[in-house]
Amino acid sequence: MLEVKLHDIGEGMTEAEILHYFVKPGDSVVADQALVEVQTDKMVAELPSPTTGIVRELLIDTTSTVEVGTTILLIEAENHSGRAEQETAIATAETVPANQATSIATKIKGPHRIKAAPYTRKIARENDVDITLVNGTGPAGRILEQDVYHFMETVSNQISESQETATTDTVQPASPSPADKVASIPAEAETIPFTGIRKQIAKKMTHSLTTIPHVTHFEEIDMTNLLALRQELKADGVSVSAVAFFIKALVVALKDFPIFNAKLDEENGVIILEKDYHIGLAVDSTLGLIVPVLKNAHKKTLLEVHNEMKELNEKARLGTLSGNEMRGGTMTITNVGPLGSTGATPIINHPETAIIAFHKTKKCAVVTDEDEIAIRSMMNISMSFDHRVADGATAVAFTNRFADLIEHPKKLWLELI
Amino acid sequence: MNPVAEKSTVETSKTTRSLTLVQAVTDALGTMLAEDNRVMLLGEDIGKNGGVFRATEGLQEKFGEDRVIDTPLSEAGIVGSSVGLAVNGMIPVVEIQFLGFVYPAYEQIATHVSRVRMRTMSKYTVPMVIRAPYGAGVRAPEIHSDSPESLFTHMPGIKVVCPSSPADAKGLLIAAIKDPDPVLFMEPMRLYRAFREDVPEGMYEVEIGKGKKITEGDDVTVITWGAMVPVAKKAVEKAKAKGIQCDFIDMRTLFPLDQDIIAESVQKTGRVVVVHESHETTGVGNDILSIINKTSFLYMKAPIEKVTGFDVPVPFFALEDDYLPTPKRIGEAIEKVYTF
Numbered sequence: 001m002l003e004v005k006l007h008d009i010g011e012g013m014t015e016a017e018i019l020h021y022f023v024k025p026g027d028s029v030v031a032d033q034a035l036v037e038v039q040t041d042k043m044v045a046e047l048p049s050p051t052t053g054i055v056r057e058l059l060i061d062t063t064s065t066v067e068v069g070t071t072i073l074l075i076e077a078e079n080h081s082g083r084a085e086q087e088t089a090i091a092t093a094e095t096v097p098a099n100q101a102t103s104i105a106t107k108i109k110g111p112h113r114i115k116a117a118p119y120t121r122k123i124a125r126e127n128d129v130d131i132t133l134v135n136g137t138g139p140a141g142r143i144l145e146q147d148v149y150h151f152m153e154t155v156s157n158q159i160s161e162s163q164e165t166a167t168t169d170t171v172q173p174a175s176p177s178p179a180d181k182v183a184s185i186p187a188e189a190e191t192i193p194f195t196g197i198r199k200q201i202a203k204k205m206t207h208s209l210t211t212i213p214h215v216t217h218f219e220e221i222d223m224t225n226l227l228a229l230r231q232e233l234k235a236d237g238v239s240v241s242a243v244a245f246f247i248k249a250l251v252v253a254l255k256d257f258p259i260f261n262a263k264l265d266e267e268n269g270v271i272i273l274e275k276d277y278h279i280g281l282a283v284d285s286t287l288g289l290i291v292p293v294l295k296n297a298h299k300k301t302l303l304e305v306h307n308e309m310k311e312l313n314e315k316a317r318l319g320t321l322s323g324n325e326m327r328g329g330t331m332t333i334t335n336v337g338p339l340g341s342t343g344a345t346p347i348i349n350h351p352e353t354a355i356i357a358f359h360k361t362k363k364c365a366v367v368t369d370e371d372e373i374a375i376r377s378m379m380n381i382s383m384s385f386d387h388r389v390a391d392g393a394t395a396v397a398f399t400n401r402f403a404d405l406i407e408h409p410k411k412l413w414l415e416l417i
Numbered sequence: 418m419n420p421v422a423e424k425s426t427v428e429t430s431k432t433t434r435s436l437t438l439v440q441a442v443t444d445a446l447g448t449m450l451a452e453d454n455r456v457m458l459l460g461e462d463i464g465k466n467g468g469v470f471r472a473t474e475g476l477q478e479k480f481g482e483d484r485v486i487d488t489p490l491s492e493a494g495i496v497g498s499s500v501g502l503a504v505n506g507m508i509p510v511v512e513i514q515f516l517g518f519v520y521p522a523y524e525q526i527a528t529h530v531s532r533v534r535m536r537t538m539s540k541y542t543v544p545m546v547i548r549a550p551y552g553a554g555v556r557a558p559e560i561h562s563d564s565p566e567s568l569f570t571h572m573p574g575i576k577v578v579c580p581s582s583p584a585d586a587k588g589l590l591i592a593a594i595k596d597p598d599p600v601l602f603m604e605p606m607r608l609y610r611a612f613r614e615d616v617p618e619g620m621y622e623v624e625i626g627k628g629k630k631i632t633e634g635d636d637v638t639v640i641t642w643g644a645m646v647p648v649a650k651k652a653v654e655k656a657k658a659k660g661i662q663c664d665f666i667d668m669r670t671l672f673p674l675d676q677d678i679i680a681e682s683v684q685k686t687g688r689v690v691v692v693h694e695s696h697e698t699t700g701v702g703n704d705i706l707s708i709i710n711k712t713s714f715l716y717m718k719a720p721i722e723k724v725t726g727f728d729v730p731v732p733f734f735a736l737e738d739d740y741l742p743t744p745k746r747i748g749e750a751i752e753k754v755y756t757f
Contacts, residue, residue: 117687117717117718117719117757118714118715118716118717118718119687119715119716119717119718120718121715122715122716145718
């Protein structure tokens, strides 16, 4: 019997939710046929069959979340009913399925590795703290001594709270059991599973906000000229979104202020200035916030940026983005204008240095340089940046440069490839 | 590690003299020549000339040509003769002009000096001392600047001692001469005349196999010896100005290493920087890491940093300072382990 396990299908993946089985016990399957659909923290993926044979048992219920290395289902390989025979098949290594089974097996990682110095482990051990439950706040998520103490404090607070409300004399367990947790949810309450992408978003946001000192800088930009240009192009049958202009203007501004196209590498004590401009596009999909990456924005024309952005948005909405399309961003933008906001404090997409939110464009009465009141189309932008890496004055200079390019599209032309 | 007999540091005199390290060596030799007539000195030009660094200056005049012997230029011959003298009841103290010149005598040390006790089931011991200036930083030519201590710490049967101050140099050298077994006594030549210190008059011993705490601190343990002590001290002082308190240890003996002082300190700080000027690979620093691994693994808060010479022969003087650990390199290592 061949065990089909959840293997690592993307960098750093540790668990996945079983969404849907394409097969049921008794079904015949051929090698590479899709067996099961799983939801990782980044994407929905299908796991193919490593062999030709008959599905014997589905071991995990759908909606369950399992760790990498867990056996999901059992397949009886074709013409092989016993374990010994299966091993022979692998040993001969001539059949394609056996080769695949071996290669998948080698990809399976062990249990999730805990990053902690020996002393931290000692502290945890001496205080009966299960270190796997402690959140690490050190570099690369390493658990620090103070994280263990913080965990102990949290648990002890929970104990004292539960003791205050306890009606019996029974001793409370050190940490609430799953049954206790369930019992604390009112029966009539409607619940949403806190798993998959939602949980991953929560984890990423918490990590970013707790490790990066955020500063958000606001600016308003006169969009009138750009909108007029877009109308002009539209009349000629060319439709280019305003965001495509934003991306090209951003690349120009980033070239002038490379500190916002950078990553802080704390471990090695350096700030890495990225050479390429890969712009993350925060997209509100049905699954939640997803950030596909528009690669090499500096090498693309406005139209290419526009078309590729449309394609990435579409894939994000359908949940068909590949892992590669979601990696490698050097700065992120979020276009919340269409939804109607006028200001925000966006959270940086760790480990990047900056993020810009574009808000609603609305007509306003503006006092011009000639002291006249004019109706202009104004848009607010909110730029959050990592104050460890850059300072406010640089951020202001950066957004000024960006605003100048948007307010005077002809200047942007001069910079385009 | 060899067990070391428990001995306490004995000071017989409360009066002191301000001496340089090389003067303290001369003082120790003179004290022992006067104390025990079995003690004799052998070496090239050590008699009338007083040796390359004048460590034996005036001793031949005082104790005679039979006790302070000018030998031919033959390191293997001097060491080999000393083995014969030692097993026949004398206590020879050999001067090798530079530790880098010891290589011709290495065969004698490896096959005879270090093995006679084992070979004769302790019927004979080899109570001799091999004194040698060592180390870079004095603009000496090739080989003169070598720091090959780990060739000897790897050899059971011989103790390796390396003082960093005049008072320790005298007390350790007396202890080495009194030791029934052979001792390689490394004298940091760049510290020979670097500073003066009050050194007790007369007879006293500093126990071999015991390190010394120079400064106390809770944050980082800095371990070194010999000529690197003043260099590391600068880094420790700079770290202190930045708020990092170092437990600063001078090992003083490289074989056997003082496990207790290492473990006690590391278990307090959890962060360690080991500094030595010899090459990194198979340097004594690795043995210190091994002791920490054995005694204090669960106390470690950061990976251990080593600041050492590089794995090249000690370069000519134009590049000598680039080869040697500097306060800057050591300071960076201290900050690295502290901020890990």
